[in-house]
Amino acid sequence: MRRSEFERAVEDEFGAAYGAVVTADLGLDALGGRTAAVAIAAGVDPREVWTALCDATDVPPERRYGVGRLEPRS
Structure with a gap:
């Protein structure tokens, strides 16, 4: 996971404002x-860090893996 993927995953899961706080x-x-x-x-x-954050905030497993990645271009 790249840092940019981490940042996208946090924003997708928590939203921009709450993600920044978390x-x-x-x-x-x-x-x-x-x-x-x-x-x-x-x-x-x-x-x-993403795994630790997910564990601490009870993010379900189905929303943990592969998040933050951009969809491949067609």
Whole structure:
């Protein structure tokens, strides 16, 4: 997962405004209490951050994998 895919996934799942709040304010136990934004800035793989964010916010499995990717062009 690229950072841009992570950002699209967050916006798709949480919306732009709430996504910004969740990534900036929610400490994630799986990432040592760091927020998603801090973890990404520290170089943690965006897929790992996405998984931790999904676990912390109870995102169902069917909405976790493959999100954030653009549809292939025809």
